[in-house]
Amino acid sequence: MNERPKRSRAYAPDPRAPGRACDSPGCTEAGEYRAPKSRRNLNDYHWFCLEHVRAYNSAWDYYKGMSTAEMEAQLRADTSWQRPSWPLGHLGAAAWDEDVLRDPLHILRAGRVNRAKQAEAERPPPDLREPLATLGLSWPTTMDVVKTRYKELAKRHHPDANGGSRDAEERLKTINIAYARVRSKLGADARVAASG
Known part of the structure; x- marks a missing residue:
């Protein structure tokens, strides 16, 4: 130089x-x-x-x-600096190919399996996706969080608090149904965890 x-x-x-x-x-x-x-x-x-x-x-x-x-x-x-760049992980993908990679202790495979399990655990069950969206909650959640959110939404959308509005009444019915579905699922999961 x-x-x-x-x-x-x-x-x-x-x-x-x-x-x-x-x-x-x-x-x-x-x-x-x-x-x-x-x-x-x-x-x-x-x-x-x-x-x-x-x-x-x-x-x-x-x-x-x-x-x-x-x-x-x-x-x-x-x-x-006027040099080409690529998104992280795109160039080294071949190095992680199962056929090429030697991992006799299965350390790397265990990490991938654990990440897949963690991603699956963070995804809500299919029957709870709509009720959680209605309540404005993300998964995983606890019963205490669900109860607190339900009380907040029930106060906000109660027909008496909205001048007897029919829209508020329909919204409250939807919130009640969503709360019942989430509560029953979390209660069933808690009973299974307690018995296991």
Whole structure:
């Protein structure tokens, strides 16, 4: 990697200046400061005097003429230093193939099985998906959480609290049915756990 010569100050002339006049028309000053000619080729330079390089830099817009999508693509490429990147886990998938991987102690397989069991445990039973959605709860849950949520919804949607609204009455009926289904399922699961 080529190391640039050090400048004594940021505004000091570039030590690699070609020793020619400023590229600005009509200027006879020495062109000691470089500025890129375009965003397509950042290593091709104009050489200006200090006054004209300041004017050029203040007017230069790297993103000028780019669409929003092009700017977004440029910013994304800049976050990875203009190198390609892939989502995590996509390139090494072949290394985890059962035929290629040697795991005589079954350590890696046990981890995958445990993650699958955990994902299954976090998914609500099919008969509880709709009642839990009605109550606005996620799975797994406890009976205390269900009771608290039921009381909150019953107070909010009770017809007396809503001026005798028929919509509120229908909503409360739906909430009552959902609560009964979740309560019976959790009660049955608790009885099975207690007997086992």
